[in-house]
Amino acid sequence: MANKPEKDALSGVxxxxxxxxxxxxxxxxxPKWWLYIFYVTIAWSLVYYVFYPAWPLGTTYTKGVLGWSQREEIVEKLAEAKAAQGKFLTAIAAKSVDEIQKDKELLAFAMAGGRTMFNENCAACHGAGGQGAKGFPALADDVWLWGGTTADIYQTIRHGIRADDAETRGVVGIGMTAFGRDGILDRTQIDQVAEYILSLNGKPSDATKAAAGKTVYEENCVACHGEKAEGSLAADLTDIGAPPLITANWIWGGDKASLVETITNGRAGVMPNWAARLEDTTIKQLAVYVHNLGGGK
Ligand code: HEC
Ligand code: HEC
Known part of the structure; x- marks a missing residue:
């Protein structure tokens, strides 16, 4: 029902x-200001329809006269990133690990890439940050079984250790001799040489057994672990992979039970040959990263 407009008595409207x-x-x-803004947004949307993608049309959409697309923008950005990466990767491919380290930009790129790749491929065994775990040597220290120069580390990562690879380090299946299992030493001798190693490390040990153990050591262990038990730290023992037995960073454990276990049954850690799985530029970045983790030489 329509009446004539009139004033409302209560509100005066x-x-x-x-x-x-x-x-x-x-x-x-x-309010006027609200209306004007409203008209402006409508006008803006019309302009937008003309220039930018707007309306869905079945399987396609109105593209707008600018031809702009978010997907194209991403493709462009990715291509740019790839080109930037490509520049670094080409340089890395052409240079030795040593040369990469000397180039500030390349070093930064390799460290970042190396860290990511290390977490993906190596941390499962060597621990995040390369701190090591039982059976897997620490890479963040300055004890190197197979050499700690950039070239040594690069070679080790490429060809592995006791791996199925013509240029691998060591010999497949051969590591620390199983002195007990192979009947070379009896239990008493193993006990004695373990006490000797404890004494070398300043740990509580039986002096009489340790003295006898010194002889056992000299007759059986010097060839690989060196006269002073310095192992691979000695310049002439770097191709055997025998660790120092005077160290805080034991691979297999420095307590009495672990020592007896190692000497009785032997050990032969296997490190995969990564050249079979990773690109050479990746391995170079890993070598840079590992070298910089701790005491690279
Ligand atoms: C399946 C376990 C495993 C994985 C994964 C692994 N390693 Fe190893 N790695 C070993 C073992 C075991 C040794 C020690 C072998 C030995 O007894 O000499 C070793 C030794 C090394 C050494 C020599 C250390 C030294 O003191 O000379 C380097 C360097 C090394 N690994 C780097 C890497 C890098 C880089 C990766 C990742 C691409 C990696 N490792 C992944 C098991 C592994
Ligand atoms: C043929 C060379 C060789 C001889 C001989 C040898 N070792 Fe080893 N030893 C190794 C190698 C190689 C390893 C490292 C094995 C590994 O990491 O997988 C090792 C590891 C060890 C370890 C473990 C070190 C750690 O960090 O956990 C101990 C302990 C050890 N040897 C003691 C001895 C004693 C004691 C003798 C003498 C009775 C001896 N070894 C003789 C090669 C040898």
């Missing part, structure tokens, strides 16, 4: 003249 069961509609127009 004009009504629209519409009335429903005694309820009358007040005529409160929208």
């Amino acid at each position: 004009e009504t629209t003249g519409h009335e429903w069961d005694g309820l009358r509609e007040l005529n409160n127009p929208l």
Whole structure:
């Protein structure tokens, strides 16, 4: 029912003249500033439709006269990133690990890439940050079984240790001799040489057994671990892979039970040959990263 517009007595606002069961509609127009903004947004959307992708049309959409697309923008950005990476990778491919280390930019790139690749491929055995675990040597220290120069580390990662690879380090299946299992030493002698190693490390040990153990050591262990038990730290013992027995960083454990176990049953850690699995540029970055973890030489 439409009546004539009139003033509402209570609010003093004009009504629209519409009335429903005694309820009358007040005529409160929208504020001007609100209306203008509203018109501007409509105008803007029209401009937008013309220039940018807007309306879905079945399997396609209106592309807009600019031809802009978010996907293309991503493709472009990816291509840019790849080109930047490609520049570094080409340089890395052409340089030795040593030369990479001397180039500040390349070094930073290799360290970042090396860290990611280390976490993906190596941390499972060597621990995050290369701190090592039982049976897996620490890479963040300055004890190197097979040499700690960039070239040594690169070679070790490429060809592995006791791995199925013509240029691997060591010999497959051969490591620390199983003196007990192979019947070379009896239990008493093993006990004695273990006490001797404890004494070398300043740990509580039986002096009489340790003295006898020194002889056992000299007769059986010097060839690989050196006269002073310095193992691979000695310049002439770097191609045997026998660790120093005077160290805080034991691979297999420096307590009495672990020592007896190692000497009785031997050990032969295997490290995969990564050249079979990773690109050469990746291995170079890993070598840079590992070399910088701790005491690279
Ligand atoms: C399956 C376990 C395993 C994985 C994975 C592994 N390693 Fe090893 N790695 C070993 C073992 C075991 C040794 C020690 C072998 C030995 O007794 O000489 C070793 C030794 C090394 C050494 C020699 C250390 C020294 O003192 O000379 C380097 C360097 C090394 N690993 C780097 C790497 C890198 C880099 C990766 C990842 C690409 C990696 N390793 C992944 C098991 C592993
Ligand atoms: C043929 C060379 C060779 C001889 C001889 C040898 N070792 Fe070893 N030893 C090794 C190698 C190689 C390893 C490292 C094995 C590994 O990490 O997988 C090793 C590891 C060890 C370890 C473990 C070190 C650690 O960090 O956990 C102990 C302990 C050890 N040897 C003691 C001895 C004693 C004692 C003798 C003499 C009775 C001896 N070895 C004789 C090659 C030898």
